[in-house]
Amino acid sequence: MKRVLVLYSPYTPGGRKPDIVVLQVARALARLGHIPVPFPVPLEIDALVAGIRKAGPDVIFNLCEEFRGDGKQEARVAAVLELLGIPFTGNGSLGLSLALDKALSKKLYEFHNIAYPEAAVFTSEKPDLVVGHLNFPLFVKPMRSDASLSIGDVSFVKNWDELRTRVRELLRKTRDAVLAEEYVPGREIYAAVLFDRVLPLLEVDFTGLPARKLHIMGRAAKFHRNSAAYRGTRVTAAKKISAGLRRKIEHTAREACRACQVRSYARVDIRVNEFDEPFVIEVNPNPYLEIRSEFARAARMHGLKYVPLVGRLLEEALKRSRTERVF
Ligand SMILES: Nc1ncnc2c1ncn2[C@@H]1O[C@H](COP(=O)(O)OP(=O)(O)O)[C@@H](O)[C@H]1O
Numbered sequence: 001m002k003r004v005l006v007l008y009s010p011y012t013p014g015g016r017k018p019d020i021v022v023l024q025v026a027r028a029l030a031r032l033g034h035i036p037v038p039f040p041v042p043l044e045i046d047a048l049v050a051g052i053r054k055a056g057p058d059v060i061f062n063l064c065e066e067f068r069g070d071g072k073q074e075a076r077v078a079a080v081l082e083l084l085g086i087p088f089t090g091n092g093s094l095g096l097s098l099a100l101d102k103a104l105s106k107k108l109y110e111f112h113n114i115a116y117p118e119a120a121v122f123t124s125e126k127p128d129l130v131v132g133h134l135n136f137p138l139f140v141k142p143m144r145s146d147a148s149l150s151i152g153d154v155s156f157v158k159n160w161d162e163l164r165t166r167v168r169e170l171l172r173k174t175r176d177a178v179l180a181e182e183y184v185p186g187r188e189i190y191a192a193v194l195f196d197r198v199l200p201l202l203e204v205d206f207t208g209l210p211a212r213k214l215h216i217m218g219r220a221a222k223f224h225r226n227s228a229a230y231r232g233t234r235v236t237a238a239k240k241i242s243a244g245l246r247r248k249i250e251h252t253a254r255e256a257c258r259a260c261q262v263r264s265y266a267r268v269d270i271r272v273n274e275f276d277e278p279f280v281i282e283v284n285p286n287p288y289l290e291i292r293s294e295f296a297r298a299a300r301m302h303g304l305k306y307v308p309l310v311g312r313l314l315e316e317a318l319k320r321s322r323t324e325r326v327f
Protein backbone atom coordinates (compact mmCIF):
# COMPACT_ATOMS: atom_id res chain seq x y z
CA MET A 1 0.00 0.00 0.00
CA LYS A 2 1.49 3.31 -1.10
CA ARG A 3 0.58 6.88 -0.39
CA VAL A 4 0.12 8.28 -3.90
CA LEU A 5 -0.06 11.99 -4.54
CA VAL A 6 -2.21 12.53 -7.63
CA LEU A 7 -0.74 15.71 -9.06
CA TYR A 8 -2.96 17.56 -11.50
CA SER A 9 -3.35 20.95 -13.10
CA PRO A 10 -6.44 22.72 -11.79
CA TYR A 11 -7.18 24.51 -15.05
CA THR A 12 -9.87 22.86 -17.13
CA PRO A 13 -11.79 24.42 -20.02
CA GLY A 14 -14.89 24.70 -17.85
CA GLY A 15 -13.29 26.34 -14.81
CA ARG A 16 -11.12 25.23 -11.94
CA LYS A 17 -12.76 21.88 -11.27
CA PRO A 18 -10.40 18.94 -11.58
CA ASP A 19 -10.65 17.08 -14.84
CA ILE A 20 -12.62 13.84 -14.56
CA VAL A 21 -9.41 11.88 -15.12
CA VAL A 22 -8.20 12.85 -11.64
CA LEU A 23 -11.14 11.10 -10.03
CA GLN A 24 -10.80 8.09 -12.32
CA VAL A 25 -7.11 7.63 -11.51
CA ALA A 26 -7.71 8.19 -7.78
CA ARG A 27 -10.48 5.57 -7.79
CA ALA A 28 -8.29 3.12 -9.66
CA LEU A 29 -5.48 3.65 -7.14
CA ALA A 30 -7.88 3.06 -4.26
CA ARG A 31 -9.11 -0.14 -5.93
CA LEU A 32 -5.48 -1.26 -6.12
CA GLY A 33 -5.22 -0.80 -2.36
CA HIS A 34 -3.29 2.51 -2.34
CA ILE A 35 -4.10 5.79 -0.66
CA PRO A 36 -4.67 8.47 -3.30
CA VAL A 37 -4.08 12.08 -2.26
CA PRO A 38 -5.29 14.46 -5.00
CA PHE A 39 -3.18 17.60 -5.15
CA PRO A 40 -3.72 20.49 -7.58
CA VAL A 41 -0.57 22.24 -8.79
CA PRO A 42 -0.62 25.63 -7.04
CA LEU A 43 0.13 28.90 -8.79
CA GLU A 44 3.34 29.43 -6.85
CA ILE A 45 6.35 27.18 -7.02
CA ASP A 46 7.05 27.52 -3.27
CA ALA A 47 3.56 26.23 -2.53
CA LEU A 48 4.10 23.31 -4.94
CA VAL A 49 7.28 22.22 -3.19
CA ALA A 50 5.91 22.80 0.32
CA GLY A 51 2.62 21.05 -0.48
CA ILE A 52 4.30 17.93 -1.85
CA ARG A 53 6.73 17.79 1.09
CA LYS A 54 3.87 18.16 3.57
CA ALA A 55 1.80 15.40 1.92
CA GLY A 56 4.85 13.12 2.12
CA PRO A 57 3.92 10.70 -0.67
CA ASP A 58 5.78 7.48 -1.50
CA VAL A 59 5.17 8.16 -5.17
CA ILE A 60 3.46 10.75 -7.38
CA PHE A 61 0.97 9.98 -10.12
CA ASN A 62 1.71 12.86 -12.45
CA LEU A 63 -1.37 14.11 -14.33
CA CYS A 64 -0.09 17.67 -14.44
CA GLU A 65 -0.18 19.19 -17.92
CA GLU A 66 0.54 22.84 -17.20
CA PHE A 67 1.70 25.43 -14.72
CA ARG A 68 -0.36 28.60 -14.28
CA GLY A 69 -2.42 27.55 -17.27
CA ASP A 70 0.62 27.29 -19.54
CA GLY A 71 1.10 23.89 -21.16
CA LYS A 72 4.64 24.79 -22.18
CA GLN A 73 5.64 24.55 -18.51
CA GLU A 74 4.61 20.91 -18.12
CA ALA A 75 8.22 19.70 -18.32
CA ARG A 76 9.35 22.13 -15.66
CA VAL A 77 6.91 20.73 -13.13
CA ALA A 78 8.37 17.28 -13.86
CA ALA A 79 11.83 18.80 -13.33
CA VAL A 80 10.76 19.96 -9.87
CA LEU A 81 9.66 16.40 -9.06
CA GLU A 82 13.03 15.13 -10.25
CA LEU A 83 14.81 17.59 -7.96
CA LEU A 84 12.60 16.58 -5.06
CA GLY A 85 13.71 13.00 -5.64
CA ILE A 86 10.25 11.48 -5.30
CA PRO A 87 9.36 8.75 -7.81
CA PHE A 88 6.69 9.82 -10.27
CA THR A 89 4.79 8.19 -13.11
CA GLY A 90 5.23 8.91 -16.77
CA ASN A 91 7.81 10.94 -18.57
CA GLY A 92 10.76 12.88 -17.27
CA SER A 93 11.44 16.54 -17.91
CA LEU A 94 13.74 15.78 -20.85
CA GLY A 95 11.23 13.69 -22.80
CA LEU A 96 8.47 16.19 -22.12
CA SER A 97 10.71 19.03 -23.36
CA LEU A 98 11.99 17.32 -26.49
CA ALA A 99 8.56 16.23 -27.68
CA LEU A 100 7.05 19.63 -26.97
CA ASP A 101 9.35 21.34 -29.43
CA LYS A 102 8.12 20.14 -32.81
CA ALA A 103 11.10 21.63 -34.66
CA LEU A 104 13.75 20.15 -32.39
CA SER A 105 12.06 16.75 -32.45
CA LYS A 106 12.32 16.75 -36.28
CA LYS A 107 16.09 17.01 -35.95
CA LEU A 108 16.02 13.95 -33.71
CA TYR A 109 13.75 12.05 -36.16
CA GLU A 110 16.27 12.84 -38.90
CA PHE A 111 19.07 11.26 -36.86
CA HIS A 112 16.91 8.20 -36.17
CA ASN A 113 15.88 7.84 -39.81
CA ILE A 114 12.19 8.35 -39.19
CA ALA A 115 10.03 10.04 -41.82
CA TYR A 116 8.48 13.38 -40.80
CA PRO A 117 7.02 16.28 -42.77
CA GLU A 118 9.66 18.84 -43.73
CA ALA A 119 9.06 22.20 -42.13
CA ALA A 120 10.30 25.72 -41.66
CA VAL A 121 10.20 27.72 -38.43
CA PHE A 122 9.20 31.36 -38.25
CA THR A 123 10.03 33.61 -35.42
CA SER A 124 9.41 36.64 -37.60
CA GLU A 125 7.49 37.34 -40.79
CA LYS A 126 10.16 36.44 -43.32
CA PRO A 127 8.89 33.27 -44.94
CA ASP A 128 10.69 33.76 -48.27
CA LEU A 129 14.04 33.16 -46.68
CA VAL A 130 13.33 29.80 -45.17
CA VAL A 131 10.71 27.84 -47.07
CA GLY A 132 12.35 27.70 -50.49
CA HIS A 133 12.71 23.94 -50.40
CA LEU A 134 9.21 23.14 -49.19
CA ASN A 135 6.35 21.99 -51.39
CA PHE A 136 2.90 23.52 -51.04
CA PRO A 137 0.35 22.88 -49.64
CA LEU A 138 1.74 23.55 -46.18
CA PHE A 139 0.16 23.24 -42.76
CA VAL A 140 0.84 26.14 -40.40
CA LYS A 141 0.73 25.62 -36.64
CA PRO A 142 2.30 26.81 -33.41
CA MET A 143 5.67 25.16 -32.82
CA ARG A 144 4.84 24.09 -29.26
CA SER A 145 1.15 23.67 -29.55
CA ASP A 146 -1.30 23.30 -26.79
CA ALA A 147 -4.47 21.26 -27.30
CA SER A 148 -4.59 22.08 -31.03
CA LEU A 149 -5.04 25.77 -30.36
CA SER A 150 -5.14 27.65 -33.64
CA ILE A 151 -5.30 24.44 -35.69
CA GLY A 152 -8.12 24.19 -38.20
CA ASP A 153 -8.90 24.46 -41.89
CA VAL A 154 -7.17 27.87 -41.94
CA SER A 155 -3.90 26.10 -41.14
CA PHE A 156 -3.85 24.69 -44.68
CA VAL A 157 -2.12 27.10 -47.08
CA LYS A 158 -1.71 26.66 -50.82
CA ASN A 159 0.59 29.53 -51.76
CA TRP A 160 2.95 32.25 -50.54
CA ASP A 161 0.23 34.80 -49.90
CA GLU A 162 -1.80 32.47 -47.72
CA LEU A 163 1.36 31.37 -45.94
CA ARG A 164 2.42 34.93 -45.15
CA THR A 165 -1.04 35.84 -43.90
CA ARG A 166 -1.35 32.80 -41.65
CA VAL A 167 2.17 33.08 -40.25
CA ARG A 168 1.58 36.74 -39.45
CA GLU A 169 -1.73 35.93 -37.72
CA LEU A 170 -0.21 33.18 -35.62
CA LEU A 171 2.82 35.21 -34.63
CA ARG A 172 0.46 37.89 -33.41
CA LYS A 173 -1.95 35.55 -31.69
CA THR A 174 0.36 33.10 -29.94
CA ARG A 175 3.55 33.75 -28.02
CA ASP A 176 5.20 30.95 -29.86
CA ALA A 177 7.28 30.33 -32.96
CA VAL A 178 5.32 29.11 -35.99
CA LEU A 179 5.90 25.93 -37.93
CA ALA A 180 4.97 25.59 -41.62
CA GLU A 181 5.01 21.92 -42.43
CA GLU A 182 4.41 19.98 -45.63
CA TYR A 183 0.84 18.76 -45.53
CA VAL A 184 0.58 14.96 -45.49
CA PRO A 185 -2.71 13.91 -47.04
CA GLY A 186 -4.05 10.50 -46.14
CA ARG A 187 -4.91 8.41 -43.12
CA GLU A 188 -4.36 9.54 -39.55
CA ILE A 189 -3.24 6.88 -37.09
CA TYR A 190 -2.69 7.07 -33.34
CA ALA A 191 -0.12 4.69 -31.94
CA ALA A 192 -0.21 4.32 -28.16
CA VAL A 193 3.13 3.20 -26.78
CA LEU A 194 3.36 1.62 -23.34
CA PHE A 195 6.85 0.71 -22.10
CA ASP A 196 8.24 0.21 -25.60
CA ARG A 197 5.26 -1.83 -26.74
CA VAL A 198 2.96 -0.42 -29.41
CA LEU A 199 -0.66 -1.08 -28.43
CA PRO A 200 -3.36 -1.80 -31.06
CA LEU A 201 -3.59 1.12 -33.48
CA LEU A 202 -6.43 3.62 -33.64
CA GLU A 203 -7.46 5.60 -36.69
CA VAL A 204 -9.40 8.78 -37.24
CA ASP A 205 -12.44 8.12 -39.38
CA PHE A 206 -13.10 11.28 -41.39
CA THR A 207 -15.94 9.86 -43.50
CA GLY A 208 -18.60 11.87 -41.65
CA LEU A 209 -17.13 15.19 -42.76
CA PRO A 210 -18.80 17.36 -45.40
CA ALA A 211 -17.21 16.95 -48.83
CA ARG A 212 -14.79 19.86 -48.87
CA LYS A 213 -13.67 19.77 -45.22
CA LEU A 214 -10.03 19.08 -44.58
CA HIS A 215 -9.27 15.69 -43.02
CA ILE A 216 -7.57 16.91 -39.85
CA MET A 217 -8.01 16.69 -36.08
CA GLY A 218 -7.96 20.40 -35.34
CA ARG A 219 -9.33 22.35 -32.42
CA ALA A 220 -12.95 22.05 -33.54
CA ALA A 221 -12.77 18.32 -34.32
CA LYS A 222 -11.34 17.69 -30.84
CA PHE A 223 -13.36 20.05 -28.65
CA HIS A 224 -16.23 21.94 -30.34
CA ARG A 225 -19.09 19.53 -29.86
CA ASN A 226 -21.50 21.33 -32.13
CA SER A 227 -19.15 21.79 -35.05
CA ALA A 228 -19.33 19.82 -38.30
CA ALA A 229 -15.68 18.87 -37.70
CA TYR A 230 -16.49 17.31 -34.30
CA ARG A 231 -19.59 15.51 -35.51
CA GLY A 232 -17.89 14.27 -38.67
CA THR A 233 -14.83 12.68 -37.07
CA ARG A 234 -14.45 9.73 -34.74
CA VAL A 235 -11.59 7.64 -33.54
CA THR A 236 -11.96 3.93 -34.20
CA ALA A 237 -9.85 0.80 -34.12
CA ALA A 238 -7.61 0.92 -37.21
CA LYS A 239 -8.89 -1.55 -39.76
CA LYS A 240 -7.64 -2.54 -43.18
CA ILE A 241 -3.98 -2.15 -42.37
CA SER A 242 -1.70 -4.64 -44.08
CA ALA A 243 0.83 -6.48 -41.93
CA GLY A 244 3.59 -4.55 -43.72
CA LEU A 245 2.08 -1.15 -43.03
CA ARG A 246 1.38 -2.07 -39.43
CA ARG A 247 5.01 -3.02 -38.93
CA LYS A 248 6.17 0.27 -40.48
CA ILE A 249 3.83 2.28 -38.26
CA GLU A 250 4.90 0.41 -35.13
CA HIS A 251 8.55 0.92 -35.97
CA THR A 252 7.97 4.62 -36.61
CA ALA A 253 6.10 5.05 -33.33
CA ARG A 254 8.69 3.21 -31.26
CA GLU A 255 11.62 5.01 -32.86
CA ALA A 256 9.93 8.40 -32.53
CA CYS A 257 9.55 7.77 -28.80
CA ARG A 258 13.15 6.71 -28.55
CA ALA A 259 14.27 9.79 -30.47
CA CYS A 260 12.42 12.08 -28.07
CA GLN A 261 13.66 10.15 -25.01
CA VAL A 262 10.11 9.33 -24.10
CA ARG A 263 9.48 6.59 -21.53
CA SER A 264 6.51 4.92 -19.79
CA TYR A 265 3.66 6.00 -22.00
CA ALA A 266 3.03 8.19 -25.00
CA ARG A 267 0.75 8.53 -28.01
CA VAL A 268 2.29 9.10 -31.41
CA ASP A 269 0.27 10.94 -34.06
CA ILE A 270 1.06 9.59 -37.51
CA ARG A 271 -0.17 10.35 -41.02
CA VAL A 272 0.13 7.75 -43.76
CA ASN A 273 0.40 8.93 -47.36
CA GLU A 274 -0.92 7.27 -50.51
CA PHE A 275 2.25 5.17 -50.83
CA ASP A 276 1.70 3.66 -47.36
CA GLU A 277 4.57 5.68 -45.91
CA PRO A 278 4.07 6.74 -42.28
CA PHE A 279 5.17 10.22 -41.18
CA VAL A 280 5.43 11.28 -37.55
CA ILE A 281 3.35 14.35 -36.84
CA GLU A 282 4.11 14.48 -33.14
CA VAL A 283 4.85 12.49 -30.03
CA ASN A 284 2.61 13.14 -27.03
CA PRO A 285 4.33 12.03 -23.84
CA ASN A 286 1.90 11.54 -20.90
CA PRO A 287 -1.18 11.60 -23.14
CA TYR A 288 -4.63 12.16 -21.67
CA LEU A 289 -5.49 9.17 -19.50
CA GLU A 290 -9.24 9.53 -19.17
CA ILE A 291 -11.09 6.21 -19.35
CA ARG A 292 -12.41 6.95 -22.87
CA SER A 293 -9.18 8.53 -24.12
CA GLU A 294 -7.34 7.07 -27.10
CA PHE A 295 -4.62 5.76 -24.82
CA ALA A 296 -6.93 3.96 -22.40
CA ARG A 297 -8.90 2.56 -25.33
CA ALA A 298 -5.78 1.19 -27.01
CA ALA A 299 -4.77 -0.41 -23.70
CA ARG A 300 -8.20 -2.04 -23.41
CA MET A 301 -7.93 -3.35 -26.97
CA HIS A 302 -4.67 -4.94 -25.83
CA GLY A 303 -6.53 -6.57 -22.90
CA LEU A 304 -5.32 -4.12 -20.27
CA LYS A 305 -8.26 -2.60 -18.43
CA TYR A 306 -8.16 0.79 -16.75
CA VAL A 307 -7.37 -0.22 -13.16
CA PRO A 308 -4.47 -2.52 -14.12
CA LEU A 309 -3.22 0.12 -16.56
CA VAL A 310 -3.03 2.67 -13.74
CA GLY A 311 -1.36 0.00 -11.61
CA ARG A 312 1.26 -0.74 -14.27
CA LEU A 313 2.15 2.95 -14.63
CA LEU A 314 2.55 3.23 -10.86
CA GLU A 315 4.65 0.08 -10.58
CA GLU A 316 6.94 1.27 -13.33
CA ALA A 317 7.54 4.57 -11.52
CA LEU A 318 8.48 2.72 -8.34
CA LYS A 319 10.70 0.27 -10.15
CA ARG A 320 12.43 3.06 -12.06
CA SER A 321 13.22 4.90 -8.86
CA ARG A 322 15.01 1.80 -7.59
CA THR A 323 17.02 1.11 -10.70
CA GLU A 324 17.43 4.35 -12.65
CA ARG A 325 20.86 5.68 -13.35
CA VAL A 326 21.38 9.37 -13.72
CA PHE A 327 23.82 10.19 -16.49
N1 LIG B 1 1.87 18.12 -41.60
C1 LIG B 1 0.59 17.78 -41.44
N2 LIG B 1 -0.08 17.18 -42.44
C2 LIG B 1 -1.39 16.84 -42.32
N3 LIG B 1 -2.11 17.07 -41.21
C3 LIG B 1 -1.49 17.65 -40.16
C4 LIG B 1 -0.13 18.02 -40.20
N4 LIG B 1 0.21 18.58 -39.01
C5 LIG B 1 -0.91 18.54 -38.26
N5 LIG B 1 -1.93 17.98 -38.94
C6 LIG B 1 -3.32 17.78 -38.46
O1 LIG B 1 -3.55 18.64 -37.35
C7 LIG B 1 -3.78 17.86 -36.16
C8 LIG B 1 -3.12 18.54 -34.97
O2 LIG B 1 -1.74 18.69 -35.20
P1 LIG B 1 -0.67 18.29 -34.12
O3 LIG B 1 0.67 18.66 -34.65
O4 LIG B 1 -0.88 16.88 -33.71
O5 LIG B 1 -1.01 19.31 -32.94
P2 LIG B 1 -1.59 19.09 -31.47
O6 LIG B 1 -0.38 19.10 -30.60
O7 LIG B 1 -2.46 20.26 -31.24
O8 LIG B 1 -2.32 17.78 -31.45
C9 LIG B 1 -3.20 16.50 -36.47
O9 LIG B 1 -3.82 15.52 -35.68
C10 LIG B 1 -3.50 16.36 -37.96
O10 LIG B 1 -4.86 16.01 -38.19
Ligand SMILES: [Mg+2]
Nearest residue numbers: 269281282284
Ligand atom coordinates in the same frame (compact mmCIF):
# COMPACT_ATOMS: atom_id res chain seq x y z
MG1 LIG C 1 -1.67 15.93 -32.01
